[in-house]
Amino acid sequence: MTFRSPVSEYEFMLKHIVGFEEVAATDLFAEASDDMVTAILTEAGKMCDEVMAPLERPGDLNPAYLENGVVRTSPGFADGWRAIAEGGWLGMSAPQEHGGMGLPMTITSAVNEMMSGACLSLQLAPLMSQGQIEALDHHASDALKELYLPKLISGEWTGTMNLTEPQAGSDVGALSSKAVPNGDGTYAVTGQKIYITWGDNDFAGNVCHLVLARLPDGVPGTKGISLFLVPKFLPDDNGNPGKANSLKVVSLEHKLGLHGSPTCVMQYDGATGWLVGAEHGGMAAMFTMMNNARLGVGGQGVGIAEAAYQKALAYALERKQGKTPSGGIVDHADVRRMLMEMKADLFASRAILLACAQAIDMSTATGEADCKTRAAFLTPIAKAFGTDTGIRVADIGLQVHGGMGFIEETGAAQFCRDVRVTSIYEGTNGIQAMDLVARKMMDGGEMANRLMDEIEELAERARPTHPNMAEAVWQACESLREATDWLVGQGDLQNRFAGAVPYLRAFARVLGGHYHLMAALADKGGPREKLARFYIKRMLPEHVGLLQHAQEGIEGAMALTLDELAS
Numbered sequence: 417m418t419f420r421s422p423v424s425e426y427e428f429m430l431k432h433i434v435g436f437e438e439v440a441a442t443d444l445f446a447e448a449s450d451d452m453v454t455a456i457l458t459e460a461g462k463m464c465d466e467v468m469a470p471l472e473r474p475g476d477l478n479p480a481y482l483e484n485g486v487v488r489t490s491p492g493f494a495d496g497w498r499a500i501a502e503g504g505w506l507g508m509s510a511p512q513e514h515g516g517m518g519l520p521m522t523i524t525s526a527v528n529e530m531m532s533g534a535c536l537s538l539q540l541a542p543l544m545s546q547g548q549i550e551a552l553d554h555h556a557s558d559a560l561k562e563l564y565l566p567k568l569i570s571g572e573w574t575g576t577m578n579l580t581e582p583q584a585g586s587d588v589g590a591l592s593s594k595a596v597p598n599g600d601g602t603y604a605v606t607g608q609k610i611y612i613t614w615g616d617n618d619f620a621g622n623v624c625h626l627v628l629a630r631l632p633d634g635v636p637g638t639k640g641i642s643l644f645l646v647p648k649f650l651p652d653d654n655g656n657p658g659k660a661n662s663l664k665v666v667s668l669e670h671k672l673g674l675h676g677s678p679t680c681v682m683q684y685d686g687a688t689g690w691l692v693g694a695e696h697g698g699m700a701a702m703f704t705m706m707n708n709a710r711l712g713v714g715g716q717g718v719g720i721a722e723a724a725y726q727k728a729l730a731y732a733l734e735r736k737q738g739k740t741p742s743g744g745i746v747d748h749a750d751v752r753r754m755l756m757e758m759k760a761d762l763f764a765s766r767a768i769l770l771a772c773a774q775a776i777d778m779s780t781a782t783g784e785a786d787c788k789t790r791a792a793f794l795t796p797i798a799k800a801f802g803t804d805t806g807i808r809v810a811d812i813g814l815q816v817h818g819g820m821g822f823i824e825e826t827g828a829a830q831f832c833r834d835v836r837v838t839s840i841y842e843g844t845n846g847i848q849a850m851d852l853v854a855r856k857m858m859d860g861g862e863m864a865n866r867l868m869d870e871i872e873e874l875a876e877r878a879r880p881t882h883p884n885m886a887e888a889v890w891q892a893c894e895s896l897r898e899a900t901d902w903l904v905g906q907g908d909l910q911n912r913f914a915g916a917v918p919y920l921r922a923f924a925r926v927l928g929g930h931y932h933l934m935a936a937l938a939d940k941g942g943p944r945e946k947l948a949r950f951y952i953k954r955m956l957p958e959h960v961g962l963l964q965h966a967q968e969g970i971e972g973a974m975a976l977t978l979d980e981l982a983s
């Protein structure tokens with residue numbers, strides 16, 4: 417069973433679920449007509465199906481390795497990279513003046529999701545470059561932009577992001593890498609970074625690292641961090657890769673999955689770098705890249721969910737066990753339940769992801785604060801729910817395969833291994849949930865309530881045709897409102913944090929119900945309505961337990977002493 421990019425699904429989502437017509441109606445994205453979007457998605461889907469998907473298994477079986485300090489990539493990955501670059505998929509949302517396509521992030525998200533489903537290990541490379549392109553576009557000097565953006569956008573050079581150090585993971589502010597001014601406008605960057613995705617490769621002319629480090633007068637914590645662009649080869653006077661910079665890949669990590677993606681330990685020894693953004697303003701600049709990557713990582717979860725669903729369905733249709741009308745296990749009630757859960761959550765997570773991307777586009781196109789706040793609010797939900805869905809759907813997909821799921825040759829196990837890290841990197845899902853209940857609710861829950869108003873408005877509109885589904889969504893939303901009020905009322909943030917993960921999941925569940933209801937309205941009597949009924953009746957009720965959990969506060973979570981935990 418080979419991967420097929422779900423192009424027609426995106427077309428439905430853009431038209432009926434996420435309000436893409438609003439994006440296409442802006443001056444900035446006026447070119448994004450239905451025909452153009454369909455052509456782009458079709459072309460990208462073809463590249464994913466024909467070029468990237470065949471690389472997924474070879475990448476798993478032949479991991480990237482280090483040879484004389486250079487990363488050797490998995491067989492076929494260099495050709496895959498070239499196809500991505502030549503198709504223009506690196507610079508989809510990048511500015512046109514530097515060679516990008518200037519497309520809406522909604523379309524980029526759909527394409528990134530397809531690439532993830534086709535071959536996640538390779539997709540990480542364009543994702544890193546895209547994030548770097550956006551960070552440089554927003555924060556770098558004109559000179560840096562002119563030199564680096566065209567080469568990153570064309571795929572001649574690649575980009576990475578370097579935050580993590582052995583003692584500084586979630587707590588980025590604990591980093592100890594240093595940068596000292598050289599007196600000529602450049603800086604000498606020294607330190608060790610770990611887990612650097614695509615920290616090197618053997619197919620690009622240069623590898624450009626965005627590195628967080630502290631200037632001599634940088635205060636401790638995140639406020640004293642600056643961002644530097646540190647290329648593997650220093651560009652010569654003509655902008656071509658020249659002298660090797662003082663940096664190296666020390667080793668590659670041996671990982672549970674994503675074997676085709678080299679995860680590097682990097683050493684910088686007084687490497688020459690250029691400041692990006694203001695001195696001590698590194699986190700603001702890096703956040704541009706991280707927000708982009710968070711949405712991208714949410715899309716990785718959705719992409720793997722799509723691939724896992726396709727594989728599980730194909731197996732369920734073909735495998736015969738017991739007496740069923742078709743002879744296939746697909747007719748067993750429990751197998752059908754699994755497939756329905758996979759499909760229903762796939763839809764919900766994709767809708768949330770695209771709705772978040774749509775809000776980013778509206779914010780970019782209109783500059784309206786409301787759109788920006790909406791995008792910021794939806795980002796942690798899109799990241800955490802997208803990746804949790806990827807992990808859960810891949811796991812159910814393995815179960816559908818029975819014993820064969822545990823055998824590597826089916827590929828069902830690879831999905832589980834590859835997707836598992838998505839809830840960890842780009843800010844763990846716990847950190848995403850804390851962001852949602854703290855920073856994203858500094859407005860006293862205003863944005864959350866605005867979203868809930870929209871959910872209830874739609875439920876009211878759906879009452880005449882879909883009374884039961886509408887009532888269930890409306891009620892769930894009311895419960896979410898009560899829980900939100902409770903959370904916002906907790907001055908002690910620990911009370912919010914203890915229930916942040918179940919709260920985020922409940923929010924996603926309710927949003928999922930909202931989008932499923934929308935799909936039911938667009939497809940009365942059709943399969944989408946049936947799927948919506950399944951989700952709303954059987955999966956939405958999960959919100960009850962989650963919200964109860966979310967409102968229990970810190971006390972019970974800390975009830976056992978450390979000795980009691982260990983006993």
Ligand SMILES: Cc1cc2nc3c(=O)[nH]c(=O)nc-3n(C[C@H](O)[C@H](O)[C@H](O)COP(=O)(O)OP(=O)(O)OC[C@H]3O[C@@H](n4cnc5c(N)ncnc54)[C@H](O)[C@@H]3O)c2cc1C
Pocket residue numbers: 577578579580584585586587610611612613614671674679837840841842843844845846847
């Ligand atoms: C395959 C892979 C690729 C990666 N790629 C990159 C990359 O390209 N660039 C890069 O810079 N980094 C990268 N990372 C690093 C990744 O972003 C970190 O692993 C992640 O941020 C978590 O940090 P940590 O591993 O140190 O875990 P820790 O921070 O030690 O967290 C351990 C646990 O404690 C929890 N925790 C930590 N702090 C808090 C808190 N304040 N409140 C509540 N819970 C908390 C976490 O949620 C987690 O469950 C990659 C990691 C992997 C595995």
